[in-house]
Amino acid sequence: MINNVSVHIEYKVKSTDTYRYEMIMENVLDLLTEFGAKKVQWFVSSRENNVYIEKFELPTESHYYALKRLRVSNERITFSELNQCLEGGIQNISFWALKKCS
Secondary structure (H helix, E strand, C coil): CCCCEEEEEEEEECHHHHHHHHHHHHHHHHHHHHCCCEEEEEEECCCCCCEEEEEEEECCHHHHHHHHHHHCCCCCHHHHHHHHCECCCHHHCEEEEECCCC
16 A cells, blocks of 8 residues: 655745746646655745745655655756755755654
């Protein structure tokens, strides 16, 4: 049985790099599906300027940990391009993996 994990990623984008960030995110969203992400959604906060949230499901916790490791490294150019657009860089990305209670 596959136990889907709901993933939430949050970070703040530099106000001077919003356009560049949104262009990079087109590639990031495509790449997420290659990693098995389903129900991918992308939001901007209505309460806090330039705070973005990604939400999607992954098949397993192992997928989550592998993707998290890639998102904060320079292994994938698509993910590493985000580094310059984010306040504090990719090290300031907040990750949550949520599993449904039985």
